[in-house]
Every structure is written in structure tokens, then in C-alpha cells.
Amino acid sequence: MNKNCAIVTGSKESAPYTLIVQTTWIYPGWFAGLMKQHAKVTTLLKFIETANPAHVLLEINSEKAPGDFDFVGIPNSNDRIAEGYAKTAKSLAKLITKKIK
Known part of the structure; x- marks a missing residue:
């Protein structure tokens, strides 16, 4: 995400907000030489206050x-x-960049 967004993310205990990535569905896809099927991942992205995890600021599917x-x-x-x-992550970075402009 850091490669595609002006907001820098990382692991810091002092960060005011935390992003929780909850996987709800995975399709692994397949590969058979000349033919393939992409993997697909469905997630619920939750932005919460680090100090108060019960306070969900934003959820994105x-x-x-x-x-x-x-x-x-x-x-x-x-x-x-x-x-x-x-x-x-790339799509989330693009969305954040679009919204902060």
C-alpha cells in the first residue's frame, strides 16, 4: 500500500488507528500450463481506533x-x-488517494 499512497502505513503501537484485514472468502484459482484461473480474495477492511478497538471508524468490503x-x-x-x-492493498491506496484530494 505504501507504494501507491501518500499516507505511510506500518506497525507502530503508538499509531492512533489500526487496519484489520478480515478474510471472508478465498478462491485459490488454478494453473494448468496453457490455461489458468485467477485466484480471488474477498476481505473486510476495518479501520479502528487503536486505543479503543470497539470503535470502528470505517468498514470497506x-x-x-x-x-x-x-x-x-x-x-x-x-x-x-x-x-x-x-x-x-493497491485498490485501497487508490481509494484513499482519491478521497484525500
Whole structure:
């Protein structure tokens, strides 16, 4: 997300806000040489106050983020799924950038 957004994120206990990524559905896709099916990841993104986790500031549903970046395909299921999470982060960064302008 840091590569695509002006707001810097990271792990700091003193941060006022925390993002919780809750996975609700994963489709691993498949790879069969010349044919492939992208992985898909659905998540619920919750922004909460770090000091008061019960106070949810914002919830965003990210549905079926595609997990494949290579034209040929990614044979490893873990890498395809990881790309779905990367796509979720890129989309969130794009949304934040659009909203803060």
C-alpha cells in the first residue's frame, strides 16, 4: 500500500488507528500450463481506533480481488492468493488517494 499512497502505513503501537484485514472468502484459482484461473480474495477492511478497538471508524468490503499478474500464469497457489491481497492493498491506496484530494 505504501507504494501507491501518500499516507505511510506500518506497525507502530503508538499509531492512533489500526487496519484489520478480515478474510471472508478465498478462491485459490488454478494453473494448468496453457490455461489458468485467477485466484480471488474477498476481505473486510476495518479501520479502528487503536486505543479503543470497539470503535470502528470505517468498514470497506473488497470483493473478489484478482490474484494473478502474469500473462502466463502463476503455478503456485500461495503466490496467486498473495497477489489477491496485493491487489486489495493497491485498490485501497487508490481509494484513499482519491478521497484525500
